[in-house]
Amino acid sequence: MTQTQRNPGQWPDETRLAAWMQENVAGFQGPVALSKFEGGQSNPTFRVDAASGRYVLRRKPLGPVLPSAHAVDREFRVLEAMRKGGVPVADVHALCQDSNVIGSDFYVMDFVDGRVFWDPRLPDMSRDERAAVFASMNSTIAQIHSLDPDAIGLSDFGRKEDYLKRQIARWTRQYEAARTGPNPAMEGLMKWLPEHVPAEHPVRVVHGDYRLDNVLIHPAEPRIVAVLDWELSTLGNPIADFAYHMLSWHFSAALFRGMAGEDLAALGIPDERQYLEQYLASTGLDAPGDWEFYIILSMFRIASILQGIARRSQDGSAANADAAEIGAKAVPISELAWGLVRARND
Structure with missing residues (x-):
């Protein structure tokens, strides 16, 4: 619109x-x-x-x-x-x-003609159409992560070492620069994440914000015609990029454009494990040893991004009028991530 x-x-x-x-x-x-x-x-x-x-x-x-x-x-x-x-x-x-x-x-x-959907449950689609959209999303991000950065002229698009450590440091800095009030969960995550970094995967181009509302779906068919919003793209760990994409499986619709708690099988949407396995089969990448770390990092990352929106709303430079409401979700998302950490220690 x-x-x-x-x-x-x-x-x-x-x-x-x-x-x-x-x-x-x-x-x-x-x-x-x-x-x-x-x-x-x-x-x-x-x-x-x-x-x-x-x-x-x-x-x-x-x-x-x-x-x-x-x-x-x-x-x-x-x-x-x-x-x-x-x-x-x-x-x-x-x-x-x-x-x-x-x-x-x-x-x-x-201008590419197409449809944008914000609700990953895709309530206006049939079961088969939902399955096709999710298959298209999966194959498209797998295609991105299968490209050799050197072969497409992006060998210098970012640093190639220590992506996970640098992501933690970057989003920590971003959060601290945008801080508007106390958030104990973010404080805990900023300490826990650097202490639990797994081994890196091969370097690929990562989109940085790949989700349903950042792709255009064909006007009449359940397939992607354009991937949008590449401002956070760089060279990095493709598993981290894919985990960020999969936050919809962990967020409820009320929290942030998610589908946690829904009957995915009835909707025609693969569950988390099925979707991850499809991606790994398409890319040939090794399965991550600690998948949950990537989910926690992704929640930390989006909480930092949302905190930036909250700060821009406070400063009067936000792009949209609902920035304050969106930015406020940084707190519950960071608390969800911190809950996963605490559950690992119980």
Whole structure:
């Protein structure tokens, strides 16, 4: 869904944007009309309707942002590489890092027609359609994790060593930079995680935020036509990336876009073990020795991300009006992760 009510703090200047696209996007013909995509808390995203067709613009938010966040230049680069590797993504046209155009970095890509679903239970689909969507999600992330970063021009897209340790350190820093109040569970996780890091898996490109609402489903068929929102992508441990994707199996619908407690077999959705085994068979990766560590790390990570949203809401720079409500979920998610840790010690 899109909305046309303008937020002067984030809405691009259409005249300057059209002039830039005329110079940088092949075949472009103006004028342009913008509408903002609803949902999401990261980079404000707009549909651009022009005489030459439909495009999508993703921009870095204005105002204070956390270190290393909202890197649209990296997102642009990985989209180019994924397209070459055969992963379903939108074609990108041009990147702008001149803040004089619309006030912050942005890039323009093709508009891909498709459906976005937020509820992983997919209540409007049949059992067979749900099964097909989950099979498509599984095979698509397996395809991403099967690519050799060197072969697609991403050998320098990130450091290749100690990914798990660096993730713990990064999200600890992000949380501390966005702290808005006490959270004993996060304090416990920041101490426990570095003490229980398992051996690394082979380095692959990791999406960083792969979940149902970050893929486009074909308008009429139960399959993925484009993977979205690559701003957190880097080189790293594919098992960690897959575990983050599988948080839907651990979160309830009320907590955060999950399906814990649902009758998955009746819905046509594979259970956690089945889904993991399918992925391992597709990628050829070894099964993790401590799968639960990856789930705990993933919960810690999303809690840190949500804490960043909470802080941006407090500072007035959040992309969406519901940022405070979304950000508040950092506390119960971190408590769920800490509960898993405590259960291991009982």
